[in-house]
Amino acid sequence: MLTKRQKQILDFVTNFIGKNDYSPSLEEIKRHFRLRSVATVHEHIETLQSKEYLSKEEHQPRSLSISKEEKNTKIPLLGLIAAGEPIEAIQEYETISIPKHLLTNSGEHFALRVKGNSMIQEGIFDGDNVIIRKQNSAEDGDTIVALINQNEVTLKKIYKVTGGFKLQPSNPSIEAFVVKQLIVQGKVVSVMRSYVGRKTLDQTLNLLTFNNELKQFIIKAQEEIKHKFKPNNEFEIWQRTENKPDQDKFCLETGYTFLNEILLLWVCKDKKLLSFEVINNRQQLISLKQEAQQIYSHIFESNIFDWYEPSDFLLQEITNSFNKYDFTPIDRDILGKLYEQFITREERKKLGQSFLKLFFKKMRLGIIFILDYNSSNP
CATH class of the missing domain: 2.10.109.10 (Umud Fragment, subunit A)
Incomplete structure (x- = not known):
């Protein structure tokens, strides 16, 4: 009989293999369950092997497989x-x-x-x-x-x-x-977890629906950001770059930067550059961004908007929404249409041309790199 934790790890490995056609690393399992060390994961994996739920090739990375006995x-x-x-x-x-x-x-x-x-x-x-x-x-x-x-x-x-x-x-x-x-x-x-029936974002109606959900998330993120905001070093640095510094504008830029990073993480996931199913908490978000930096540091590098600590619940709401969609077909044109609809005219005025130019540049470079990386690393 499996313990609760052993069963959770076996479920995670099974779902991960089913979705990605390869097994998770010990580090990915550790991060998913917020365990203190890889050694703890190793102990659980060895137990599951001894109970013939999992098998593993020695000295081979990502070689976990569901045992034949597991039907x-x-x-x-x-x-x-x-x-x-x-x-x-x-x-x-x-x-x-x-x-x-x-x-x-x-x-x-x-x-x-x-x-x-x-x-x-x-x-x-x-x-x-x-x-x-x-x-x-x-x-x-x-x-x-x-x-x-x-x-x-x-x-x-x-x-x-x-x-x-x-x-x-x-x-x-x-x-x-x-x-x-x-x-x-x-x-x-x-x-x-079921990924059957996800809505593809190359369909106009699905893109519009997703866009409306994104607008709701920017509103929720703004509420959190304004509630949590206190003058900080990042805000002082930002003020020196602005002709007319405004706290509301800083908070708005923080929100859009946060959602842009989340969106690109999901694109990386569905393009199989990153492996995760949910983002349950800020620590997991930080770990994923660090992993993404190894793919493309320019998009996910630390910036002055990292002061914002999104609530676990907001990250879980985003997970609930984003997992309904298939980001695999996303390209520059689709993402461009999404951002055009996503940022309202009123907010474009508040954000200003300098931020928008940098925002769209990072978005375009990010999606170009993800697509190029994906095609050269099938």
């Missing part, structure tokens, strides 16, 4: 589950194939496809498949499938309270609610 099994996929407002319980019977290690050692299992973003701080994103062990009881803090109001189902953490049950989302922007009665239909035991 897939099929379980029912019973439709959608709301990670947001409860939705009417509608079951659509089909089956999906999943690795056996995603199941517990006993019990009956089924899968549900997640709709909504209320559980993103638990690493459950819109479009993911959650694997459920069928059971009618739960402990406080379990993530469960709850049937409420006779015909509505929702995915939440459960807590017993006086007079009923509190259903708690893992999203600070969504409030918990209390119900007097509910039926526990099962407990989440694992999550399988």
Whole structure:
């Protein structure tokens, strides 16, 4: 039987290989789970090898593979589950194939496809498949499938309270609610990320939809930036470069620089220059930027806007949104159209020509280099 951490690492390795056709490095596993040392990862990998879940070629990098003994099994996929407002319980019977290690050692299992973003701080994103062990009881803090109001189902953490049950989302922007009665239909035991059905950004409608989501993120980032801003050395340096220094303009430039870096990181990911699935926290963002510097230092080098520390929740929201899209077809023309729509006329005036010229230059150089690097390193 696997420990919780061993199961998490095996899940990560399995999903990583399925997406990239090669295995993660020990350093990538360490960074994903925020472990202190590679030695800890090595111990877990050796244990998974001894239990015949993983195999590895000696002295070969990225040579982890799922052992032949690890076979897939099929379980029912019973439709959608709301990670947001409860939705009417509608079951659509089909089956999906999943690795056996995603199941517990006993019990009956089924899968549900997640709709909504209320559980993103638990690493459950819109479009993911959650694997459920069928059971009618739960402990406080379990993530469960709850049937409420006779015909509505929702995915939440459960807590017993006086007079009923509190259903708690893992999203600070969504409030918990209390119900007097509910039926526990099962407990989440694992999550399988799905990249099927992602929207390609070479389609006009998808590009427009993504552009609207980006505009919402710039608004949220601006709110955070203005709330966190205090005069600092970076602001003093910036002021000396401006004819009419303005705090709002500095904050706006900070926000656009941050989102530009995030966007290019996702392009690098889908072009298979970087390997990650989510950005859960600032430390992970810093690590990814450092890794990206080795590919192209000019775009991801340290700058005066690095003072901003985005909240973990904002990074998780961005992950939830960006993972719905396929950045593989992105080229200079598509990215150019995106930025033209993304930055409003009013904000162009605030940002000024000098920043915009530098911004677009870095964007163009970045995407040219990523495309050239990708084509020369298939």
